[in-house]
Amino acid sequence: MPDHTIQSISTYDARFPLPPGAGTDSIHATSQYCLAMTLLSTGSGPRGSGFVLTLGEGNTLVCRAIEMLAKPLQGMTIESAMAEFGSISRKIADHPALRWLGPHKGVVQLALASITNACFDLWAKSRGVPLWKLLLDLPPEQFVRLLDLSYLQELLSEEIALSIVKGQFPSRAQREEILKRGYPGYDTSVGWMDYDDAKVTKLTKKALDQGFSAFKLKVGSRDESRDLRRAAMLRKLIGEQSTLMFDANQHWQLPDALRMCKELAEFRPHWIEEPTHPDDVQAHAELSRAVSPIKIAAGEHIANRVHFKNFMQAKALSFIQVDCTRVAGVSEFLTVSLLAKLFDLPVVPHVGDMGQIHQHLVLFNHIGLGLKAAFLEHIPHLRAHFVEPAKVKDGVYETPQEPGASADLKVLANAKCTP
Numbered sequence: 001m002p003d004h005t006i007q008s009i010s011t012y013d014a015r016f017p018l019p020p021g022a023g024t025d026s027i028h029a030t031s032q033y034c035l036a037m038t039l040l041s042t043g044s045g046p047r048g049s050g051f052v053l054t055l056g057e058g059n060t061l062v063c064r065a066i067e068m069l070a071k072p073l074q075g076m077t078i079e080s081a082m083a084e085f086g087s088i089s090r091k092i093a094d095h096p097a098l099r100w101l102g103p104h105k106g107v108v109q110l111a112l113a114s115i116t117n118a119c120f121d122l123w124a125k126s127r128g129v130p131l132w133k134l135l136l137d138l139p140p141e142q143f144v145r146l147l148d149l150s151y152l153q154e155l156l157s158e159e160i161a162l163s164i165v166k167g168q169f170p171s172r173a174q175r176e177e178i179l180k181r182g183y184p185g186y187d188t189s190v191g192w193m194d195y196d197d198a199k200v201t202k203l204t205k206k207a208l209d210q211g212f213s214a215f216k217l218k219v220g221s222r223d224e225s226r227d228l229r230r231a232a233m234l235r236k237l238i239g240e241q242s243t244l245m246f247d248a249n250q251h252w253q254l255p256d257a258l259r260m261c262k263e264l265a266e267f268r269p270h271w272i273e274e275p276t277h278p279d280d281v282q283a284h285a286e287l288s289r290a291v292s293p294i295k296i297a298a299g300e301h302i303a304n305r306v307h308f309k310n311f312m313q314a315k316a317l318s319f320i321q322v323d324c325t326r327v328a329g330v331s332e333f334l335t336v337s338l339l340a341k342l343f344d345l346p347v348v349p350h351v352g353d354m355g356q357i358h359q360h361l362v363l364f365n366h367i368g369l370g371l372k373a374a375f376l377e378h379i380p381h382l383r384a385h386f387v388e389p390a391k392v393k394d395g396v397y398e399t400p401q402e403p404g405a406s407a408d409l410k411v412l413a414n415a416k417c418t419p
Contacts (some may be wrong), residue, residue: 004042004126009070011063012037014051014409018381021194023055023059026251029194030055033382036062036110038070038118039412042078048122049407052110052325053352065111069095073115082123083145087184089331090117090148104304109328112149116329117357121405126209131330131360131405136172136368140165147335151306160339165218168370182396183362185355185378186214186243189233193218197233204237211394214243214375216273219264220251227264235267243375247273250301253284261291271297271319278302284316297321300350304328308336312343319374320345324361325352330405337365351377354404355390359397389412 018031036059040048054062069092073081079278081088093099100107124134135143144161190203204215217234227246232272235244246269252260257275264272272294276283278301288296299321302308308327311317320340324333333349340347347365349358355378365371376397383389387408391398400406 001079002045002126003077004045004122005075005077006040006073006081006122007043007075008041009067009074010039010041011066012039012409012412013059013063013318014385014411015056015059016382016385018390021192021199022189022381024192025218025247025249026193027249028055032056034059035409036066036114036115037409037412038066040073040118040122042122046122046125046404048078048118048125049160049404049409049412050114050116050118051115051123051353051407052117052331054110058107062110062114065098065107066114068098068113069108069111073119073317074304078119078122081119083142085119085146085150085331086144089328090150092146093328104306104328106303109303110326112326113325113329113332116331117324117405117407120330121407125404126131128403130403132363132400135334135360135364140169145330148305148331149335151330152309152335152339155309155342156335156338160316160342164338164341164369168368170375171370172367175370178363178366178373179399182398183359183366183373184214184375184392185212185244185392185395185397186216186375187395188216188247188377188379189381190215191217191230193221197230198239200230200234201237204234208238210357211396213238213241213395214245214270216245216247216377218249219246219260220248224260227260231264243270244268245270245273245297248275250274250276250278252276254280254286257287258290261287261294265291265294269294271295273297273321273395274301279307281310281314281316284311287313288316288318295319297348299323300326300352302327305332305335305339309339312339312345318345320347322347322352323350323352324357326350330357330361333361333365337361337369337371341371346372346374349376351379351396353407354379354386355388355392355397356384359390359400363399385409385411
């Protein structure tokens, strides 16, 4: 098995303007998606690509933090780095100066995510397999060593994590059929906040023709009647048999969230996403109780495994939307997925990666951890920029077959990686 040495580490600040109105919600009005890239060069061998999503000028800050945090990896072979990646990633995260800026939040956490995702991409490429297969092929003991389980020991020790993974081995074959039929997707791109009714209608009809049966609408308008009108319109367009979700992107304070969630319940949403401030565990718990049986979802702005643990313990969420480009990368995503397994909660990632990396991770979660195959968000706006864009047909993600984590950008395909 080739064991490539990380000879140099560099970053790339990728910025892509979106069509007017795309990507807009109740808080974020910028139609620009930016990727803070980590590039791990092995000389004549494969190159690891990892990234996190930002929305503009912050990309520069994340790239600079990557350069500072990634230094310990230079000169290591990828196999040695991944053999004890949980320990290595914790040492990187606990940088004696940069940890002060978090800890485990914000710019430094995003930088760690980009670095981690590049490591997993390089590892899978070195072994010549897609990331989902790499993870499924690992012995349970090696898989658990990928994880930083610190601050979770009262719930998720190494022994418990190992027992979960080992416990799913006998039934794996029953779930492997998903590799052939693909992983179901849902469409977010029909319902951006700045789209007018005509645009929502046109895009929804197109998505229905493409085989989607689940859709998400942005809510949190200053004019609350607009939210209710758009919700009624989309429910009518997709019919009673299709699945509808609403996403407030943290817009409401708790009294507003309580009122609006109850009003939106009329349209039978599968969930209401990010109804209030993402750090307010108690508010989410109160909402979950008050609006039941309507479900609450969140995760794209829950920064780390400890915060997710708090949400789960408080019974504040029904859907875990952990994102490997928002927490500390693939490794922490897998840790949060194990926590969700303990609490019997579905993992439905937010796709800050446009579904590129998560298409691998949800396959592992279903087959390897026995988590329910719910569906995976689909946002197509950057697909033209990836070397191997996620393939979605008839509303379903097809299983990726190329080595790596599907994270390579076309603009970098033939570029030299220089530190």
